[in-house]
Structure formats: structure tokens, C-alpha cells
């Protein structure tokens with residue numbers, strides 16, 4: 001099971017020790033092939049941002065399968081402290097495709113969240129707050145109008 005909905009683009013050239021496709025845009029300066037393609041198609045990516053393979057296929061360079069994450073978050077994901085595996089739906093059943101995944105930090109740890117659920121929660125929070133504000137205003141008026 002994977003969280004991606006399109007095919008992997010497999011790099012068949014050289015790979016580095018970790019198994020990522022490797023190219024040499026400049027002599028002696030190896031680059032991850034997926035990173036080179038990403039830059040080509042999406043433009044700049046911050047130096048301290050990694051591209052995580054959502055498909056977990058290190059040879060893949062399909063930009064839709066790559067998620068920019070901070071280096072620390074990326075290390076954490078790969079340390080197994082947090083798993084991306086095995087789930088392609090969130091708790092409420094929304095598909096966890098690349099476009100619907102957001103990485104959020106909870107107590108310093110990255111976690112994957114469902115964007116649809118997040119929007120639902122945000123809307124609920126706003127509504128609650130609005131009701132709360134209105135109630136306060138009513139109470140205030142009630143106290144001050146004699």
C-alpha cells in the first residue's frame with residue numbers, strides 16, 4: 001500500500017550508498033537525481049529542506065511522490081519513530097494522497113495530517129469561537145444595560 005496515486009518514475013542510473021539516484025551536475029558534486037528533477041519542475045528548494053519519497057522508492061524521481069520536509073523531520077521519519085507506511089486513508093476515510101498530506105509539528109515532532117480533516121477542524125474552531133464571542137457580547141450587554 002502506498003500513499004501515492006500515480007506511477008513511480010524509476011531512475012536507472014547510478015545510486016549512492018543510501019540507494020538514491022545520483023547524478024553529477026558539476027564534477028565531484030553528487031546530487032540526488034530526484035532533487036535535480038524537482039528543482040527543474042518546481043523551482044527553488046531550500047538548502048535545508050529534504051525531499052522525502054512518499055512512495056518509499058528511493059530511485060523514484062516523480063515529483064508528485066516527493067514531499068519537501070525539514071531535515072530533522074526527515075531524519076525522524078526515517079528513524080522509524082514515525083511511520084508513513086500502511087495507511088492510505090485518514091481516520092475519517094479521506095485519501096492520504098500527496099496533495100492531501102501536510103506535515104505539522106507536535107511537541108517538536110513531525111506528524112502527518114490530513115488536510116481535509118484539518119480544514120474541517122479549523123472551520124469548527126472558527127464557528128465555536130464566533131459563538132463564544134457573540135455570547136460574551138450578549139453577556140456584556142446584559143450586564144451593562146439596566
Ligand SMILES: [Zn+2]
Nearest residue numbers: 008055060065
Ligand atoms: Zn515514486
Ligand SMILES: [Zn+2]
Nearest residue numbers: 051052053074
Ligand atoms: Zn525520505
Ligand SMILES: [Zn+2]
Nearest residue numbers: 090094114117
Ligand atoms: Zn481526513
